[in-house]
Amino acid sequence: MTANHDPDLFRALAALSSALNELPQPFMVIGGIAVIARGVPRQTIDIDATVAAGGLDMARLLGVLQPHGITARIPNALEFARQRQVLLMRHSPTGTPLDLSLAWLPFESEALGRATPVDFGGVHIPVVSVDDLIVLKAIAWRTRDRSDIERLLALHRKTVDITSIRDTVRQFYDALDEPERLKEFDALVTGALASS
Secondary structure: OEHHHOHHHHHHHHHHHHHHOOOOOOEEEEHHHHHHHOOOOOEOOOEEEEEEOOOOOHHHHHHHHHHHOEEEOOOOHHHHHHHHOEEEEEEOOOOEEEEEEEEOOHHHHHHHHHOEEEEEOOEEEEEOOHHHHHHHHHHHOOHHHHHHHHHHHHHHOOOOOHHHHHHHHHHHHHHOOOOOHHHHHHHHHHHHHHHO
C-alpha cells in the first residue's frame, strides 16, 4: 500500500492531527509517514507519532482521540502505555493502526522543537526533522530502518549534519550498552554517502 495513494491513510492522519491539535503538548509524525514526507518514496500501512509526555493526562488523551474515531487496539492500552511508553491505537473508520509514543527524553523534547510543518496530501502536520529521523531510525535499526537511513542520506546529504547525528547516535548506543553498533552505523553512512 503506497501512502501517496491511500485515502484511508490520509483520513486517519487527518483525524490524528485534529485530535492532537486539541492538546497543549507538542507532537510530531515519525516513522514511515515521516520518511515519505521527507521525500523518500516508500510503502506504509500505519502511522507513528510522538507526543510530549510531560504534564500529559493519559485519560484526557484517550478522551481527545475517541471523538475522532481513534480507539485502543489492545485491551488495557493505558497500562501497556505506562509500561512501554507507547499507546497502541487504531483509526476505527479505516482500520489504520496508530502508534503514539510518549516522549520523555531530552532528545525527544528537542526533536519535537525542531519538527516542521509539512503538507502531506492536504493534511498539515508537524514532521520530525531529517536529522532526528535518521537518529530514530538508527536506534530502531531494523532492516527497513537501515534502508530508510540510506535513502534519506542519499536525498539530503548536502543538508544533514552527519557529525551531530553520529554523536547523538553514539550516546544512544552507549546508553543501550551496544557501542559495537556504531561501527555498523558508520559503515552504512559511509556506503550511503559514497553511492549517492
